[in-house]
Amino acid sequence: MLVYHLPGTFETREDHLDLLWEAGATGLEERAGLIRAYFDEETELPDAIRDGEWRQEADQDWLAEFKANLRPVQAGRVTIVPPWLRAEIPATQVGLVIEPGMAFGTGHHATTRMAVEALSDLNLNGQTILDVGTGSGVLAIAGALLGAEYALGVDIDPITIPIAEENARDNAVPEGRTAFMVGTLGDDLPGDVVADGVFDVLVANLYAELHDLLVGAYVGHLRPGGPLILTGILTGKLPLVQGALDREGFTDVQVRTDGEWALVTARA
Ligand code: SAM
Incomplete structure (x- = not known):
């Protein structure tokens, strides 16, 4: 060089x-x-x-250097690792293996980690989850591994879908417990499991302005009282998201932060 x-x-x-x-x-x-x-x-x-x-x-070799420096990430009951660190998953934790690649969501970003943590705070047994902006599929897969009956990940970027599917296979998620599709809210969602498009939990790691635009759609896709988990929000943009949640009548709004990033939870 x-x-x-x-x-x-x-x-x-x-x-x-x-x-x-x-x-x-x-x-x-x-x-x-x-x-x-x-x-x-x-x-x-x-x-x-x-x-x-x-x-x-x-x-x-920047990629080799980046990979060599990756460490396991603990997010509540879940530990996220790349495939070569499987052995470092503590026996008491739910292991989530994500191959670092083209799609966002290795667990190393504060927003992903906080979202997995927020999912792990819930009892997801038998629940359905909608993951908007699924990227690597990390949140949908975390949901399935935490007991959800079905997690659907949607993303506008087609490149993410085969990556998310591969990650679900790598985690031995049973067939039918996760599904991934290109799209966004407002598109027709597959109705084979959740016929009315109304889910028990909705999680979205996007950005504040998009949450502001989509918050009406979140209401339509979440059962009354269902938990909403929103992140990808810079702390300076929290008022925009909180205002949107108020506007749509969400309750029990709570905020957690990590550095400049925030995660907001609320109930429909
Ligand atoms: N869910 C993963 C995580 O938490 O690490 C990835 C989040 S990444 C910050 C945001 C993802 O949202 C990207 O994969 C992007 O393609 C997708 N996205 C952006 N705008 C979207 C929209 N309007 N509808 C659906 N997905 C969108």
């Missing part, structure tokens, strides 16, 4: 960044008072940026 080390930062050398791109840099990074410009081959540079140094560095 060929890297040109240029003294300075993106701020102090702001005017020179374009020169690096024009010279053929494939990427720029700032680290420890240096700008690191990645190149495929050594090239003639303009005078203004000649005060740097060419270095040949060992290739770094």
Whole structure:
């Protein structure tokens, strides 16, 4: 890997960044008072940026490094691990194996962890769950492993569906206990298990503005008194979500936070 080390930062050398791109840099990074410009081959540079140094560095496998640093995540009664850390699931915990990949939801994001925790606070035995924005399927699968009779995950991104299905298989979720489909609220949901589209629990890890738009639909898909779990909410946007829940008559609104992220629970 060929890297040109240029003294300075993106701020102090702001005017020179374009020169690096024009010279053929494939990427720029700032680290420890240096700008690191990645190149495929050594090239003639303009005078203004000649005060740097060419270095040949060992290739770094970012994916391998990311994977090596993953640790088990405990979320209430559930421990979420990548497949190679199965052995680290404590015997007292429900193990949830998620292959880190293209879809959001390895459990390492505060919002996913808080949502699994909120699911694990409920008695899900025999319940039906609707997971809006399922990503890797992590929340629907957690629900099924915690005893839910049926968890349906929907996502507007088609890439997520085979990934979620594969994760459900990896967790040996019995056939028919989870289902995944491309779509969103407002679409026709499969009616084979939940004929009227009304679920016992609704969980959605999206973002505040979308919760504000969808909250009316949440009411239509949740049985009276059923728990609603919403996350993906930046703490600064909590008033928007709380206002929307008030508007639709949700009760028992409770908030938990982790850093800049919030999770809100309520009852329909
Ligand atoms: N449920 C997983 C978790 O908790 O880690 C993934 C959450 S990820 C933050 C949000 C997911 O919602 C993405 O996979 C995205 O494609 C999906 N999404 C975004 N807008 C949506 C919508 N209007 N309806 C359904 N899914 C949506």
